[in-house]
Each structure stands twice: as C-alpha cells, then as structure tokens.
Amino acid sequence: MRTARVTLADVAAMAKVDRAVVSRVVNDDPTLNIRPETRQRVLAAIKELGYRPNVTARSLRTARAHMFGLFIPDFANPVYAEIIKGAEAAAAALGCVLVTGSATGAGLGGYMDLLGPGRIDGLLLAGSGEDTGLIEQLHRAAVPWIMLNRRSPAVDRYVILDDERAARLAVGHLVGLGHRRIAHLAGPSGADTAQRRFAGYSAAMREAGLPDGPIAAADYTPAGGAAAMGSLLADPHPPTAVFVANVASAIGAMERVREEGLEIPRQMSIVAVHDLDLASYLAPPLTTVRMPLEELGRRGVSLLNGLEPDDSVEEILAGPMALITRASTAPPPED
Amino acid sequence: MRTARVTLADVAAMAKVDRAVVSRVVNDDPTLNIRPETRQRVLAAIKELGYRPNVTARSLRTARAHMFGLFIPDFANPVYAEIIKGAEAAAAALGCVLVTGSATGAGLGGYMDLLGPGRIDGLLLAGSGEDTGLIEQLHRAAVPWIMLNRRSPAVDRYVILDDERAARLAVGHLVGLGHRRIAHLAGPSGADTAQRRFAGYSAAMREAGLPDGPIAAADYTPAGGAAAMGSLLADPHPPTAVFVANVASAIGAMERVREEGLEIPRQMSIVAVHDLDLASYLAPPLTTVRMPLEELGRRGVSLLNGLEPDDSVEEILAGPMALITRASTAPPPED
DNA sequence: CCACGCAGGTCAATCGTTTGATCCGGATTG
DNA sequence: CAATCCGGATCAAACGATTGACCTGCGTGG
Structure with missing residues (x-):
C-alpha cells in the first residue's frame, strides 16, 4: 500500500503504448483518434493499476487549475453560506472545484502565496474591506478576481446585489x-x-x-x-x-x-x-x-470563468427578489 | 502588464547567478551558504522583477502542497465556523493554508480529483455521513485524512469531542x-x-x-x-x-x-x-x-501534519469545556 | 610543497503531464 | 505505378522549480 504512486508511464508500460496515448485517452483529446482496441487496453491498464492523474503536474503544464477560490470575512454569517452554495454549484457545472477561505486581515495575505497560474483560476472576494495592499497584490498575482456584493471606487470588478x-x-x-x-x-x-x-x-x-x-x-x-x-x-x-x-x-x-x-x-x-x-x-x-445570494455566488464563478486578469466587470445582479412576510409586520395601531 | 510571468530563470539571469542559487535564497536553504553580497543581488533582482515562485511547480517537485483541506456538510451551521477558525489558525502556524469545501453528497466526490500528492497535504472531514464509497476513494488517494467529531466503526482515524x-x-x-x-x-x-x-x-x-x-x-x-x-x-x-x-x-x-x-x-x-x-x-x-470547537479544528490540522496516509488516529479531545449559564435555566417550581 | 577541507557556486536530473512535430505503412488517386 | 493522404501512434520538448552531485579556488596543516 505504501507503493509509489502510479504514473502515466506505468500505465503506458502496461498497455504497451506511449505515454502520449495514455494522456490522450485520459483527456479524450479530440485532435487524435485512438483505435478502439488500443483505447480499451489503456482503460484496462488504468483500472488495473488504479491510476489517477497527478493534478499538480497537469496544472503545471496546462496552467489551468480547475479550481476557483472564494474568500469571505466570516464563516459564522449565514449570508455567506448561500453565496458559497451558489459558487460551488457553478464551479461544479464547469468541472471545477471551489475552495473557500477566510479573508480576514492577515488571512488572505497568507493565501496570496497559493495564487498564480495553475494553482487557482480565479478569485472571488466577498464583502471584504478595501485593503489597498491586498488589491495591489491581487493585480500582481495575474489572476482574475471579482468582488462580490461590495463596490468600491478603487475597484472596477464587482458584482453586487440590487x-x-x-x-x-x-x-x-x-x-x-x-x-x-x-x-x-x-x-x-x-x-x-x-x-x-x-x-x-x-x-x-x-x-x-x-x-x-x-x-x-x-x-x-x-x-x-x-x-x-x-x-x-x-x-x-x-x-x-x-x-x-x-x-x-x-x-x-x-x-x-x-x-x-x-x-x-x-x-x-x-x-x-x-x-x-x-x-x-x-x-x-x-x-x-x-x-438572490446563491445566484450571486453562481454569477461570480461564471464571470470568473474565461475572464482575463485585467478585464473589468461591473454588474448589478438582477436576480429574483422577494418579500417574505412573517409575523413581525402588521398594520400600524389605529391610535 | 500581460507579459509572461517571471520565473526563477529570469531572476537568475538578472542577478548573474545560477537558478539553483536563486532557489536557495528564496527558500533559505541551510545546506548551502550564500555569500551575503550574492544574496543581496538576488533579492534585488527578485524585487525588481516582482518574482513570485510558481507554487505548482514547487509542489510538483517537492510533493508538498502546503495546503490542507477541510470539508463540512453545511456552511450555514455556525458550529463549523468555529472549527474552520481553529483549523485555519493551525494551518497558518505551519505556514500552510486551509481551504474549505462542502462535503455534501456528490460534492466531495468532485473534490476527490484535486487530491493527490502535491495538491493537498491532508484532509479533514467534519461530521460527514459515512459514505463507504468515499472512504474507499480516500484510501486510494494516498493522502492523510481524519474525521472530525464523528466516529464510525469503519474508520480508525478520528478526533472527537467529549x-x-x-x-x-x-x-x-x-x-x-x-x-x-x-x-x-x-x-x-x-x-x-x-x-x-x-x-x-x-x-x-x-x-x-x-x-x-x-x-x-x-x-x-x-x-x-x-x-x-x-x-x-x-x-x-x-x-x-x-x-x-x-x-x-x-x-x-x-x-x-x-x-x-x-x-x-x-x-x-x-x-x-x-x-x-x-x-x-x-x-x-x-x-x-x-x-472546544476551535480547538478541534486546530488539533485536526496539527495531527494531519506529518501524518502518513495509513496512520490511524483515535483521540477524544480533552479541551476546556464550560457551562455558560444564561436565562433559560432556573430552579424548578416549588409546587 | 602536497593533500585536504571548505566556502560558494554550478550542473543537470527529476517531478508527471501535455502537445506540437514527426514517423510509418497502407489505402487512394490521377 | 508514383505521388499523396491519412489514421494511428511515437518522440521529445516544454512547464518551473528543487536538490544531490560535482566543481573550483583558496587557505591551512603536516
């Protein structure tokens, strides 16, 4: 069980093909046809060996992480729970994952290290203060990012609610x-x-x-x-x-x-x-x-996808909004 | 601004040294002394060019991601907010980041793809159901993981509260x-x-x-x-x-x-x-x-650090616990 | 004066994929 | 029959860092 992890090369060896073939089978690469029987051999070897691609190596090569980040100031605030939900859903629909972290003060600063091409494809910042140092860092990181539900004069990339x-x-x-x-x-x-x-x-x-x-x-x-x-x-x-x-x-x-x-x-x-x-x-x-908080998260990720680091986004989300009438409102006293 | 990202090689070229030197300066590698003036030249070049190491490449080489994951079933539940807080703090103390995601049903399944050596160093699962398929996947992922606040017969790696x-x-x-x-x-x-x-x-x-x-x-x-x-x-x-x-x-x-x-x-x-x-x-x-929910998160990360994928952990956390007396309790009616 | 050690660097293999360029042999075409 | 094409597969160069092995020159001890 403590055996070294199985790589593309192992699979290739077992299936008697080149690593390139394995890679193309794994990714359904459309630029090259693989003979069905070859494909089967490869798939069999993959299953046999329990091969799982190394995401890090892939990211290094492709400069795509298939991962978005969402940073929020306070996990105890249920408002963010809904935003997260929407963002995760949107990411999943794109075949990506969404990771969430705290944006509090030093927190996000620490996270900045994990940024960069290949490590994360885009960042959503929800309701965080306008730490200009942070914004500076974000620009340098060469990663697309958008502020959620917060507009500030210094930033031309946000989605806010109405x-x-x-x-x-x-x-x-x-x-x-x-x-x-x-x-x-x-x-x-x-x-x-x-x-x-x-x-x-x-x-x-x-x-x-x-x-x-x-x-x-x-x-x-x-x-x-x-x-x-x-x-x-x-x-x-x-x-x-x-x-x-x-x-x-x-x-x-x-x-x-x-x-x-x-x-x-x-x-x-x-x-x-x-x-x-x-x-x-x-x-x-x-x-x-x-x-529409969930929609806000969803929209954020959608916009992030395909956004260039320097593009600007300025949007007021026109999602559904509703008054939920409960027992705390009634006609005024007659007096 | 859309220039290609600056790499170790660029810094090395500007400082007239080998890439190895730059790497060693960046990481404070103790196995090799660098002459102070050389170090200064390198640091100057780094600042000048705005160099930031590519985390993905580093991870590929070192098989260390400096990133832990925490998966929870429900962001709207404030119990998890405290656990997250502790886990983030512990990760920060280790020079790592903590990312959080939803462990709901298909959710975590999707995340499994981001696992593996170098992408994430360990996983904390808080209060998730005992999806045996998931546990199977976790074992295959060759990543250390621990369940938080949930013990199940099928799993010999958990930290629970008392x-x-x-x-x-x-x-x-x-x-x-x-x-x-x-x-x-x-x-x-x-x-x-x-x-x-x-x-x-x-x-x-x-x-x-x-x-x-x-x-x-x-x-x-x-x-x-x-x-x-x-x-x-x-x-x-x-x-x-x-x-x-x-x-x-x-x-x-x-x-x-x-x-x-x-x-x-x-x-x-x-x-x-x-x-x-x-x-x-x-x-x-x-x-x-x-x-001690925060402590639970903290302890989880601490244990994860340095844990081998096959090690088992069975711990009942003996943290501080306190009765917070408010107005909902009083002596019984005299009757 | 020679061997040796050490400080301070350089070299190059390696991590595991992806992907354009190349190759090969058989079918097609004029 | 020669020239061409193309399906199917291989080759090898990246991606950007880390790190053990090697190198070089200088000072020192015997």
Missing part, C-alpha cells in the same frame, strides 16, 4: 400596510451595501410621498441594532415601523423593542434584509427581503 | 439547581454525537441517583425539536427541565414550550450543547455547554 430594490420592496410593504412614520435602522456608513439600502429607503419614501423618518445608524450587529433602536424609541413621536438594514441588527432591535414593553408587530413593525433561516426562528418570526 | 462530559456538565447543572425530573431531547440515533450525549445524560442521572427521565429523539433541527418537545410535554407528569442535544433543536423546543403557555425558565429549564452566538439572542438567552 440593495436599492430590496429596500424599496421592504418599505413598499410597510407603506402598503398603512405605515406613515417609517424609520430606518441603517448599517455602518462605511459599507456600501448600507448606503444603497439607505438610498433605496429614501427613494421609496419619497415616491410614497412620505418624509424620511428618523434614521439611526448601527453596525450590522445585534448590540448595535439594540442601541440604534433605543435612540429611535427615544423620539417623542416614535415610528410605527422600521426598515432594518440586516437581520443581525434586527435581532438586537427586536430585543430592545420588547424591553421597552412594546409589542411586535402590534405596536412596531419590523422588516429586515436577507432571508436567513434564523429569521423564522425569531419571536416573532421576522419579515424579510429575500435576495 | 460529548459525554458535555452532557454531564449540563445535567449536573440542572441537578444542582434542584431538578429531579430531567428529560433528554436527543439527536438522531444515527449520529454518534447524539449517542454519546445520551450516554452522558444517562450516566449523570445515574450518578445523581435519579431515574432516567423521558427521552424524545429529534433530528437536530428546530422542527424536530418542536415535535419532540411536544411529546415530552404530553406526559401527564412532565419534566421540569430538559437537556437538549443541540441548539437547533432547542430553538424549536423553546418555541413549543411557549406555545403550550409555559414560561422558560420558571416552569421549564432548558440547556443545550454548543455555545453558539445565536444562543444569546434567543428569548430567553439559552444556557449552553461550550465545547
């Missing part, structure tokens, strides 16, 4: 229920997703003929959401509904609302972005906007 | 609070983690001089947890506390308890395994047992 539309959908829902004082619990102003959600909120309010409600910025975390909700509730004339920029904030916000003795949704309606499983386990189950 | 001890800790906590009718909401009988948690529960009850409470098996999901909790509550003489095999089940169980009009923890105490962030967002925040 956060504005998501916000409109959420606000539209609240307006439809009869709310008029609708607040926005925003994400961190540094995040472009937060900016777009805010822009969508504003636009939707304007279109509905309503004034912007109170805005409180949080940081996409439960603690931040709680604090921000606190400041919204401190208003003498508090909103009857709030559009929250993400589910994590919403968790904190809901907690705070309950602490203030208000009932959701009777006295406060809440809707948030991203339809995570988690949302349905909350009390009450949270109304959300479902965004 | 689920029995976790169960004892949880049950001990309930006993300490004064509970005597303590139920167990178990995981699927097919999962060995569930079996061990059950065993720990039984042992702890016995040691406390208490009879086994009612047992209801679920499937580690909220829906299953809710159903199982329903059957526990149907008992004419229901328990005052329940040890739940995982947090997902606990979510459903808590929901069901509330639906029955019972108050947590006043009328029903609940404690579950795995201290996920999520636990603290539940209402009420859930008491849990924190297990």
Whole structure:
C-alpha cells in the first residue's frame, strides 16, 4: 500500500503504448483518434493499476487549475453560506472545484502565496474591506478576481446585489400596510451595501410621498441594532415601523423593542434584509427581503470563468427578489 | 502588464547567478551558504522583477502542497465556523493554508480529483455521513485524512469531542439547581454525537441517583425539536427541565414550550450543547455547554501534519469545556 | 610543497503531464 | 505505378522549480 504512486508511464508500460496515448485517452483529446482496441487496453491498464492523474503536474503544464477560490470575512454569517452554495454549484457545472477561505486581515495575505497560474483560476472576494495592499497584490498575482456584493471606487470588478430594490420592496410593504412614520435602522456608513439600502429607503419614501423618518445608524450587529433602536424609541413621536438594514441588527432591535414593553408587530413593525433561516426562528418570526445570494455566488464563478486578469466587470445582479412576510409586520395601531 | 510571468530563470539571469542559487535564497536553504553580497543581488533582482515562485511547480517537485483541506456538510451551521477558525489558525502556524469545501453528497466526490500528492497535504472531514464509497476513494488517494467529531466503526482515524462530559456538565447543572425530573431531547440515533450525549445524560442521572427521565429523539433541527418537545410535554407528569442535544433543536423546543403557555425558565429549564452566538439572542438567552470547537479544528490540522496516509488516529479531545449559564435555566417550581 | 577541507557556486536530473512535430505503412488517386 | 493522404501512434520538448552531485579556488596543516 505504501507503493509509489502510479504514473502515466506505468500505465503506458502496461498497455504497451506511449505515454502520449495514455494522456490522450485520459483527456479524450479530440485532435487524435485512438483505435478502439488500443483505447480499451489503456482503460484496462488504468483500472488495473488504479491510476489517477497527478493534478499538480497537469496544472503545471496546462496552467489551468480547475479550481476557483472564494474568500469571505466570516464563516459564522449565514449570508455567506448561500453565496458559497451558489459558487460551488457553478464551479461544479464547469468541472471545477471551489475552495473557500477566510479573508480576514492577515488571512488572505497568507493565501496570496497559493495564487498564480495553475494553482487557482480565479478569485472571488466577498464583502471584504478595501485593503489597498491586498488589491495591489491581487493585480500582481495575474489572476482574475471579482468582488462580490461590495463596490468600491478603487475597484472596477464587482458584482453586487440590487440593495436599492430590496429596500424599496421592504418599505413598499410597510407603506402598503398603512405605515406613515417609517424609520430606518441603517448599517455602518462605511459599507456600501448600507448606503444603497439607505438610498433605496429614501427613494421609496419619497415616491410614497412620505418624509424620511428618523434614521439611526448601527453596525450590522445585534448590540448595535439594540442601541440604534433605543435612540429611535427615544423620539417623542416614535415610528410605527422600521426598515432594518440586516437581520443581525434586527435581532438586537427586536430585543430592545420588547424591553421597552412594546409589542411586535402590534405596536412596531419590523422588516429586515436577507432571508436567513434564523429569521423564522425569531419571536416573532421576522419579515424579510429575500435576495438572490446563491445566484450571486453562481454569477461570480461564471464571470470568473474565461475572464482575463485585467478585464473589468461591473454588474448589478438582477436576480429574483422577494418579500417574505412573517409575523413581525402588521398594520400600524389605529391610535 | 500581460507579459509572461517571471520565473526563477529570469531572476537568475538578472542577478548573474545560477537558478539553483536563486532557489536557495528564496527558500533559505541551510545546506548551502550564500555569500551575503550574492544574496543581496538576488533579492534585488527578485524585487525588481516582482518574482513570485510558481507554487505548482514547487509542489510538483517537492510533493508538498502546503495546503490542507477541510470539508463540512453545511456552511450555514455556525458550529463549523468555529472549527474552520481553529483549523485555519493551525494551518497558518505551519505556514500552510486551509481551504474549505462542502462535503455534501456528490460534492466531495468532485473534490476527490484535486487530491493527490502535491495538491493537498491532508484532509479533514467534519461530521460527514459515512459514505463507504468515499472512504474507499480516500484510501486510494494516498493522502492523510481524519474525521472530525464523528466516529464510525469503519474508520480508525478520528478526533472527537467529549460529548459525554458535555452532557454531564449540563445535567449536573440542572441537578444542582434542584431538578429531579430531567428529560433528554436527543439527536438522531444515527449520529454518534447524539449517542454519546445520551450516554452522558444517562450516566449523570445515574450518578445523581435519579431515574432516567423521558427521552424524545429529534433530528437536530428546530422542527424536530418542536415535535419532540411536544411529546415530552404530553406526559401527564412532565419534566421540569430538559437537556437538549443541540441548539437547533432547542430553538424549536423553546418555541413549543411557549406555545403550550409555559414560561422558560420558571416552569421549564432548558440547556443545550454548543455555545453558539445565536444562543444569546434567543428569548430567553439559552444556557449552553461550550465545547472546544476551535480547538478541534486546530488539533485536526496539527495531527494531519506529518501524518502518513495509513496512520490511524483515535483521540477524544480533552479541551476546556464550560457551562455558560444564561436565562433559560432556573430552579424548578416549588409546587 | 602536497593533500585536504571548505566556502560558494554550478550542473543537470527529476517531478508527471501535455502537445506540437514527426514517423510509418497502407489505402487512394490521377 | 508514383505521388499523396491519412489514421494511428511515437518522440521529445516544454512547464518551473528543487536538490544531490560535482566543481573550483583558496587557505591551512603536516
């Protein structure tokens, strides 16, 4: 069992042919016909010896790795789980594999070493900060790469979701229920997703003929959401509904609302972005906007495939988006 | 910018030395001294040309990839996020990278192609089912591999957590609070983690001089947890506390308890395994047992490093474990 | 003064494939 | 019958690094 690994040459020897023939059989090389009986001999030898091509050698020769990479900031965030799913599916469809890693600070720096022709065919960076040093490195690596769900002025290669539309959908829902004082619990102003959600909120309010409600910025975390909700509730004339920029904030916000003795949704309606499983386990189950996260991952890999390292990609993904109505939203109190 | 990639030979040419020298400088090869001024010339050339070694070629030659793989069944489960974190840290400490992928059904099968000497130095499989075909493939791949947190009779290479001890800790906590009718909401009988948690529960009850409470098996999901909790509550003489095999089940169980009009923890105490962030967002925040998940990932990589493909590993990880007391447990009602 | 050791390099085989160029013999064509 | 073609297979040069073996000149000990 500890025998040296079997190579192309071993197979060739057993089948009494040249290595080239074996290679062509293995790869179904169309430029050269192999006589059926020869092919059979080769296949038999392959099976007999349990030959498996050495991917490294192949990659070295062809400069193709059949492997894409996806780097994310936080595996604990279920948003990324969906993106990964889509990306893996797309890679599989291309006959490639997708590997995932953490993009946190030094993390991705370490990964840079595994880049280069043949080792990985392209990189997807999801929601990572704009470390300019990193971007510099990426350019030098001569590998195609795309940012997912994050647009920054410094980068002309991204695929983002239509956060504005998501916000409109959420606000539209609240307006439809009869709310008029609708607040926005925003994400961190540094995040472009937060900016777009805010822009969508504003636009939707304007279109509905309503004034912007109170805005409180949080940081996409439960603690931040709680604090921000606190400041919204401190208003003498508090909103009857709030559009929250993400589910994590919403968790904190809901907690705070309950602490203030208000009932959701009777006295406060809440809707948030991203339809995570988690949302349905909350009390009450949270109304959300479902965004095409899986599609985002899929699209990312598709674009990566065949992309040149210097090509630019700028796309707002127009995938299906849906409001998932649960128990956290209702018409406003009659008062 | 679209120039061909710079190789060792280019650097050698510019520095007027042999490729071998460049290689030795790059790798700090201790077997051969390089005169300081020569080294400087080489380093200068490297910087000047922006040389980066081709990892694929290196791997082909050395049969070392400096890359480990970790395959998990579900990225949406935060348990794995912690394992990944530990594994990445351990890999980084070894100067290697860790890549992660889905082990679902066909998924891992697809990945098998990327295996082999030089492409990946070892594989960690977390909580994947026991697909014997897969195990067969793994043996053939001549790559070291270890199962994490899953023991199966067919495999003599695993690292698992001490689920029995976790169960004892949880049950001990309930006993300490004064509970005597303590139920167990178990995981699927097919999962060995569930079996061990059950065993720990039984042992702890016995040691406390208490009879086994009612047992209801679920499937580690909220829906299953809710159903199982329903059957526990149907008992004419229901328990005052329940040890739940995982947090997902606990979510459903808590929901069901509330639906029955019972108050947590006043009328029903609940404690579950795995201290996920999520636990603290539940209402009420859930008491849990924190297990050394990060350590599990770390240990997995450490063991993988230097492991021969045929070596066996059988280890129960004795890492730190702690009961995180939150608001879901309290003394039983006086009645 | 010769042999030897050593510091500092060079040489070239090797890792396992892929793939264009080449070769060979039999069938086809004019 | 000679010139050509073509199916089927072989040859050998890459791909880019690593590394043991060898080489060269200088200083040293006997």
